[in-house]
Amino acid sequence: MRSDLSSLSVRAVYQAYATGQADPIAVAKEFLDRIADRNPLFHSFISVCEDFAIRQAKESALRWANRQPLGPLDGIVVSLKDNIDVIGMPCSAGTAAFARRLPSRDAYLWEKLRAAGMVLIGKCNMHEAAMGATNDNPVYGRCINPQGGQLTPGGSSGGSAAAVADNQCHISIGTDTLGSVRIPAAYCGVMGLIPTRGRLSLSGVIPLSPSLDTAGPIAKCGYDLAQVMYVLLNISPASPPDRSIWYNMRIGIISQVDETEMALDVQGAWKRAQQRLEDCGALLRTVAFPTQSLASIRRNAFLLSEWEGASYWFDALGPELPGLTATLQSMFRYGAGISREKREDILAALDHVRTQSNNVFSDVDVLLLPTTPDTAFLHGHAPPSTQADFTCIANILGAPALSFPCPTDGLPVSCQFIAAPNQDERLLAIATALDEFWS
Helix, strand or coil, X not given: CCCCHHHCCHHHHHHHHHCCCCCHHHHHHHHHHHHHHHHHHHCCEEEECHHHHHHHHHHHHHHHHCCCCCCCCCCCEEEEECCECCCCCCCCCCCCCCCCCCCCCCCHHHHHHHHCCCEEEEEECCCHHHCCCCCEEXXXXXXXXXXXXXXXCCXXXXXXXXXXXXXXXXXXEEEECCXXXXXXXXXXXXXXXXXXXXXXXXXXXXXXXXXXCEEEEEECCHHHHHHHHHHHCCCCCCCCCCHHHHCCCEEEEEHHHHHCCCCHHHHHHHHHHHHHHHHCCCEEEEECCCCCCHHHHHHHHXXXXXXXXXXXXXXXXXXXXXXXXXXXXXHHHHHHCCCHHHHHHHHHHHHHHHHHCCCHHHCCCEEEEECCCCCCCECCCCCCCCCCCCCHHHXXXXXXXXXXXXXXXCCCEEEEEEECCCCHHHHHHHHHHHHHCCC
């Protein structure tokens, strides 16, 4: 029996199961032991479901013993951000207000993953109510980036990214409103993917901003991401692409990216990614994007999330917002107080971005941007105001997006591809191809 089960990829674990070198019970126990040892340091998990995980692992082991696995995810260990409902498990959305909330039904996405044989090991830490960028959670602990020191893993799916990066699960599912899957993935040196908004039901997911919300997996490699998304989106698995996928791929570069101040490591990685794509035969071209600045677009999207988030939480808790921190109460009260005229202006501005972007993908297959302008920063420091400038584009367009690490000598740096809405299959092929991209 192998002793490094927690560090294996989904593909490697599948092969280990198929050849009898490992079984799902041993894998689940190794992850549980690692969480027990590491979670006090990193606070990646809010809750761990040991009995449930072992029960699921035993069911998976029986299927493997009978040579009847449900597919490539059978026995693979997954965690969920703690705003995703699972019957019998608390779902807090990172708040004290929902600390004792017990859902009466499973979220749609967990139903799909459970039916694929995945083993749920626990619920991951997150920024309170998904409304923030650091995962410095006052109720469930400050989540620490496994990269070292007191670095933030980013938010709001910081616990999910930290858990994957620290080998506490194979896959984690997060939610993303302005970049909350891709930013933590970038800061922690792993991969994150979101689908076209609306292709994956968010039934059973506590919302922040229904106009922008989506959900998606965080993993160490593109193959793993693709396997999860095949299940979640009911897509038939495709044959693995070869290196020719990049040849003549039309890749758009948004000119406004250069107007955003970036850390030197980020800027260097973005340029190297462009050069590597050209070396692989891709065709890079500058594309026209909405005339608004990226900062202006992000500010309007943030205001939208504030008032839509306020609507949910005022309905759920009442006018005093009990169980939310004073900071979050202030943000939601501000959002609730945005005038009707101001809201109409914001919605019109975002609609204008979408309208102006209609032709962005007419001449290119995907867009290439950095994921974040900066690398992970220390807890206790204010997040860079530009943190979501690049990631919010996909949420506003409702487009699928994929963040991936780039080689660097320092803290993790990441770039992202954004495809046109409903071009998820293209992005999944790219995700798989990225596993060999830098070699």
